[in-house]
Amino acid sequence: MNCQEFEIALHPYVDGELPVGEMMAAEAHAAECRRCHALARREREFRQLLRRQPREAAPEALRASIRARLRREARRRVVRPMIVVPALSAVAAVLLAVTLLPALRPAKSLIGELVDKHIAYAQLERPAELSSSDPAEIAQWFAARASLRVIVPDYSPAGIRLVGARIADADERKAAYLLYEKGHTLLSVFMLRSEAAPAGRQVAFRGHDYVTAERKGYRTIAWTDGQTLFGLVSSLDYDALLECADRLRTERARQTRL
Secondary structure (H helix, E strand, C coil): CCHHHHHHCHHHHHCCCCCHHHHHHHHHHHHHCHHHHHHHHHHHHHHHHHHCCCCCCCCHHHHHHHHHHHHHHHHHHHHCHHHHHHHHHHHHHHHHHHHHCCCCCCCCCHHHHHHHHHHHHHHCCCCCCEECCCHHHHHHHHHHHHCCCCCCCCCHHHCCEEEEEEEEEECCEEEEEEEEEECCEEEEEEEEECCCCCCCEEEEECCEEEEEEEECCEEEEEEEECCEEEEEEECCCHHHHHHHHHHHHHHHHHHHHC
């Protein structure tokens, strides 16, 4: 196995999903190649960071609704004990599941997953696999590395500098990740094929619809175009994020016409 083959197999290798023969070949290569060994180490560190991210508890409104229903069922039990007991047991089981949250973690929204990745990448010493401020170089890297056609917008007129890129996983699919920074503030741009509609507050900007949401102190802008979902995550204000989203849509439309 050479370096290029190792990079292609990196994610299933780190996750232990390669066939035995390929796993042994990857292990042997990583033992001899310092660069690939470091690449695998950083990927494992990233996964550990994701596992340590805060987990969201059930909303208080849901808890209150279940408690109210329990009280109603308890009152009915006095009148119709044989009928109400099964229903009360079912409600109690739901309350138990809610009480155990976040230990029994519900499926997270896709936007929540992107926020987790933004937080985790920000804590890495080298969050970008490819460090570059050249949009063309990054677009070519995605095409050669993962056969992904990625639009890399230039936000430099707004003082937002392109830092680099990496291949991420989101919604159990391969995603393109672009990293920008404005001063000490990071902006993550994700692109992936997904049929999941982003959840949040609908807003309109320059004739296009977007979904906004706040997760763990970060602002997000998301939208779908065809079968591609675009997500921006940052602590930048919504005006700046909407401008970035509009610039990305404009550049995508321009390249589609070429």
